[in-house]
Amino acid sequence: MNEFDLIVIGAGPAGVQAALAASSSGLAVALFDENAQAGGQVYRAPHGGIPAHGEADRQAGDALRHALAASLVRVFAAHSVWAVTGDYRVDAVGPDGPLHCTARALIVATGTTERVVPFDGWTTPGVIGLAAATILLKAQGVLPGRTTLVAGCGPLLAAVAGKTIAGGGEVVAIADLASSADWLRTLPALVTRPDLLAQGIAWWRAIRRAGTPRYARHTLERVEPVGERLRATLAPCDASGRPVAGARRTVDVDCVAVGHGLVPSTEITRLLRARHRYERAAGGWIADIDRDGRTSRERLYVCGDGAGIAGAAAAAAHGTLAGLACARDLGANPSGVSDAALASARAAHERDARFGRAMARLMALREGHVQGIGPDTTVCRCEDVTRADIEAACEAGAQDANQLKAWTRCGMGPCQGRSCGDVAAELLTHCVPGKTREDVGAWSARTPLRPVSVAALTGTYTYDDIPIPKAAPL
Ligand SMILES: Cc1cc2nc3c(=O)[nH]c(=O)nc-3n(C[C@H](O)[C@H](O)[C@H](O)COP(=O)(O)OP(=O)(O)OC[C@H]3O[C@@H](n4cnc5c(N)ncnc54)[C@H](O)[C@@H]3O)c2cc1C
Structure with a gap:
């Protein structure tokens, strides 16, 4: 049995910063992630020898992994958490089999799941998620296709198209649910992070240089296989995402990368019966938290995109905040966590969240889109x-x-x-x-939180070794 002050689930930017802040404030911290290395979705570690199609993300990820390695945080990488109980016992399965740990407090930093609003042919091989395409590009160094259609909404459109072009692929077209005016409206929030804005502009410039057309207010209506390729039909749509009358366009490609935003992962907080609320602009159901990440349940915290979509920069700041808040609540060290440290973490989070929330609004679920x-x-x-x-x-x-x-x-x-x-x-x-x-409402959350085989839980054994109890006396 491993006992800690705090267990953090999820080693993306939010979870890592939460673990580091809590650990440097004197708590004994365990950090779990199902991936082999920390970094989460955005700072995903590449496999060996992979060329980097996003040097900035690679560097940020390396810095985060170095900081973790230099800390006292106990990292359980490649461990999928499949159960969490109300007394903060965490069950996971890793390379050496099952493991359980307990803690006085829990921080949930489990990020998001990609949303794809279904259309005819969305399950055809060759159609993949936009966010999934970032995994191929970052972790595997693989282009989604030689010729790719990028469709959906939000900042991942430019990220995937820009990285695909940088990697030598052809992006045949971009179909964006948003209009150019929708993007312009985000500008006041985007200027709060000039570095991130500059990154976005660089991607759009590369897309324009490559001659890739962007069809604003267009939705992907259908994908059908034609020989070894895919034929995608694009339709104009209204602001709610509903297809409208007008000329359809078809493009032939070998990959369609499509995504319609991100949905916060709330399985663990729902399982633990924390209070939740529905907030469409934040991605859907989210735990009700105070400004430092405390949920309605004592010593249970949420941070990062799992608390509402706000992007990687805000996730890291939110992680620091939740880690400090937890350390303060548990009375981590004699000097405690200062008001000044908390105030500065709150200010950093608020600034970065402005940028991220503007992006999140572009990715919110559109009613007419679902009606289509x-x-x-x-x-x-x-x-x-x-x-x-x-x-x-x-x-x-x-x-x-x-x-x-x-x-x-x-x-x-x-x-x-x-x-x-x-x-x-x-x-x-x-x-x-x-x-x-x-x-x-939402489905009731149930264990196992991740698919887990019975063999992984029981380990290897022979039937002869199982003790057979004596028959009960009649
Ligand atoms: C597939 C995908 C790709 C994305 N790519 C990008 C990108 O390229 N650029 C960008 O700006 N944003 C990207 N995003 C959005 C991005 O996730 C966030 O803005 C940012 O990474 C949020 O950080 P986080 O720490 O809150 O969550 P994440 O980075 O998502 O980290 C959460 C971590 O929790 C782990 N986890 C979840 N459940 C369990 C469990 N039961 N057991 C063990 N571990 C668990 C996950 O493996 C993950 O590592 C992507 C999102 C998704 C879903």
């Missing part, structure tokens, strides 16, 4: 549940997310609803008159 999903389109790809299945369940009486799950098995597959949950709940909300997303 066809009746026969698969919504839950694990269990093959279509929009028509969801509406049939609603007509038969399903009123909330958990009833929908029980009726249709939507969200019961290996991803446990992480991919489909947001869109399925939105569709149900539209079917039930007078209901809001708050009324429809």
